[in-house]
Amino acid sequence: MECVFGMVGKEFAVVVADSSAVHSILVHKSNEDKIMLLDxxxxxxxxxxxxxxxxFTEYVQKNVALYHFxxxxxxxxxxxxxFTRGELATALRKNPYSVNIVLAGYDKGIxxxxxxxxxxxxxxxxxxxxxxxxxxxxxxxxxxHYHKDMSVEEAIELVDKCIIEIRSxxxxxxxxxxxxxxxxxxxxEYAWRESVKDAPSVA
Amino acid sequence: MSIFEYNGSALVAMVGKNCFAIASDRRLGVQLQTVAxxxxxxxxxxxxxxxxxxxxxxxxxxxxxxxxxxxxLYQLREERDMKPETxxxxxxxxxYEKRFGPYFCQPVIAGLGDEDKPFIxxxxxxxxxxxxxxxxxxxxxxxxxxxxxxSMFKPDMxxxxxxxxxxxxLLSSVDRDCLSGWGGHVYVV
Numbered sequence: 482m483e484c485v486f487g488m489v490g491k492e493f494a495v496v497v498a499d500s501s502a503v504h505s506i507l508v509h510k511s512n513e514d515k516i517m518l519l520d521x522x523x524x525x526x527x528x529x530x531x532x533x534x535x536x537f538t539e540y541v542q543k544n545v546a547l548y549h550f551x552x553x554x555x556x557x558x559x560x561x562x563x564f565t566r567g568e569l570a571t572a573l574r575k576n577p578y579s580v581n582i583v584l585a586g587y588d589k590g591i592x593x594x595x596x597x598x599x600x601x602x603x604x605x606x607x608x609x610x611x612x613x614x615x616x617x618x619x620x621x622x623x624x625x626h627y628h629k630d631m632s633v634e635e636a637i638e639l640v641d642k643c644i645i646e647i648r649s650x651x652x653x654x655x656x657x658x659x660x661x662x663x664x665x666x667x668x669x670e671y672a673w674r675e676s677v678k679d680a681p682s683v684a
Numbered sequence: 685m686s687i688f689e690y691n692g693s694a695l696v697a698m699v700g701k702n703c704f705a706i707a708s709d710r711r712l713g714v715q716l717q718t719v720a721x722x723x724x725x726x727x728x729x730x731x732x733x734x735x736x737x738x739x740x741x742x743x744x745x746x747x748x749x750x751x752x753x754x755x756x757l758y759q760l761r762e763e764r765d766m767k768p769e770t771x772x773x774x775x776x777x778x779x780y781e782k783r784f785g786p787y788f789c790q791p792v793i794a795g796l797g798d799e800d801k802p803f804i805x806x807x808x809x810x811x812x813x814x815x816x817x818x819x820x821x822x823x824x825x826x827x828x829x830x831x832x833x834x835s836m837f838k839p840d841m842x843x844x845x846x847x848x849x850x851x852x853x854l855l856s857s858v859d860r861d862c863l864s865g866w867g868g869h870v871y872v873v
Contacts, residue, residue, distance in 0.1 A: 570746050574785060597719060603691070603741040605712055605720050616717065 482653050483528035484615025485515065486643060487583040487595055488623060489608045491630040493664035494585035494593040495671070496526040497640050499615070499647075499655030511677055516661045519545045520555055523586040524661050524668045525565075528612050529600060530579040537578045541565050558586025562596040562604060569602035577601075581612040587663050618650055619643040633662070637671070644674055685715060687788045688809075692863030693725060693738035694825035696833060696854055697794040697804040699818055700846035704802040705872045706734050706794040707854045709825070709864040712741060721866040729755050730765040733795035734871055735775070738823035739809065740788035747787050750778060768795030768803040772813060779811035786810050790822040796873060825864045828857035847872050 483503075487496040498515040501508050516526040517538040525541065527534045544564065549555050556564070562584050572578055582598040597603075597610040609623040622643045631639070640660060648654045656677040661670050694709040712723035726736040727748050735751065737744035754774060758766050766774070772793050779787060786809045794804045806820040807813045814820065818837050821829035832853040841849060851870055858865040 566745070570742060573742070599714070599742065601740070601742045602746070603712070604745060605723060605741075607720055610719070620717075 482614040482651065482655070483515070484611070484613045484619070484647055484651075484655060484658075485526040485528040485581065485583050486611035486616065486619040486623075487526060487585050487609070488627060488631075488636060488639070489585075489593050489595045490636040491632060492587075492592060493633060493636075493662055494524070494587065494595050495633075495636050495640060495660060495662045496524045496583055496585045497644070497658055497660045498526045498528065500657045500659050500673075501655040502531060511655075511657045511675075512673075514659060516659060517542055518661075518668050519561060519584075519586075520549065521667045522555070522588070522663055523558060523561055523584065524663050526583040526585075526661075528581050533578045533580050537568075537580050538582075541568070557588050557591070558584065558594045558596070559606075561586065562598065562606075565598055566602050566604040569598065569600070573602055583610045583612065585663050587665055587668075589665070593664065614651055615643075615647045615655075618646040622646055641674070648676070688739045688790075689824050689863060690715060691739070691741040692861075693741075693823040694829060694854065694858045694861065694864035695725060695736040695738045695790075695792045695822040696829050696850060696857075697736065697792050697806075697820050698833065698837065698841075698846060698850050698853075699802045699804055699816075699839075700841040700843060702796075702800045702802065703843045703846060703873060704794045704796065704804060705843075705846045705850040705870060706736055706792065706804075707850045707868050707870040708736050708738075709823075709854065709858050709866065709868055711864050711866040713863060718866070724869065726869055726871055727752075729771065729795075730759075732800075732873060733766065733768055733771055733793075734873070735771075736792040736794075736822070738790045738792070743787040743789045747778070747789050747791070751775065754778070768793060768797050768805075771795065772803075772805050772807075776807055776811035776813050779807065779809065783810055792820055792822050794873075823864060825857045825861035828860045829853065832857045843872050
């Protein structure tokens with residue numbers, strides 16, 4: 482079952498997602514990257530229907546880039562979140578996307594922010610967010626250990642605690658996770674947490 | 685589970701002496717799970733008009749955006765703010781437009797009309813207006829709210845007393861409803 486979660490720290494935000502691509506009982510791959518870089522300072526972690534997830538996140542990424550080209554300045558995180566919600570809301574009564582999104586970004590002058598966007602286009606700005614069956618465990622761990630203005634080390638410690646909970650308590654726990662971080666220096670991959678490595682492909 | 689009970693909400697508005705109060709809970713949930721405890725359900729349309737939207741959160745947000753748009757257009761054309769009675773009719777019309785594919789929201793409208801006369805009303809998800817002289821309620825905790833308001837309400841309360849009354853009514857009602865709670869937002873005008 483897909484797990485995405487994220488939290489805001491001191492001058493940064495972190496998004497974590499599992500990396501298994503599953504089709505019924507078959508695991509296609511365990512190094513699927515579900516956190517898309519929308520632009521230099523935004524991360525969009527998504528979970529849900531695989532086709533919708535890839536298509537919708539790419540759609541948002543390209544529209545964020547288009548705005549930048551047209552207007553010369555990048556969208557703020559709030560604006561990107563509201564755009565995403567608008568697209569989901571418009572599609573909701575015609576051709577709904579089944580994608581749950583955690584959107585994190587860093588804006589100069591505003592700092593880090595995190596947005597929870599449901600598959601039915603419920604938008605809310607939060608400090609910690611999680612989706613999927615894993616959310617029952619990660620939200621509980623975050624409620625217990627989270628505090629405002631955590632350092633990167635503290636936040637990653639908490640992320641690891643959440644991952645341990647998910648791995649030990651969820652019956653179909655995903656083996657591998659990817660952690661991405663966004664701060665004033667931009668959005669980037671922070672680490673992978675792998676307990677199962679894919680077999681190396683033959684050249 | 686009903687679509688109206690997906691996110692959980694509690695809304696109440698009360699009339700006082702030349703004032704009104706509107707209050708909501710702060711929980712945003714997804715069925716049994718609580719997602720946030722600071723969710724905003726009451727929105728300002730103008731200084732003397734507030735609308736609270738209970739029910740499905742996504743429809744509340746979409747409907748709020750449409751209402752603000754319509755009101756801003758009205759302000760540009762008429763060069764004044766909308767009266768609460770007019771606004772209620774507008775909300776009712778917008779909801780009925782979607783009669784066969786409705787917004788899953790129950791709005792609560794509270795405002796001060798001419799000469800600061802307080803006006804409150806609620807409607808169902810397809811725009812059937814329900815005007816009241818004392819209080820109106822909406823949301824998953826509405827049944828508890830009816831009981832609490834009926835016993836605590838007095839006509840012509842001053843703002844301070846009205847604030848106390850509406851807060852106590854809200855807090856005691858949401859305590860009996862698992863889908864709403866986590867505090868309250870109260871606006872007194």
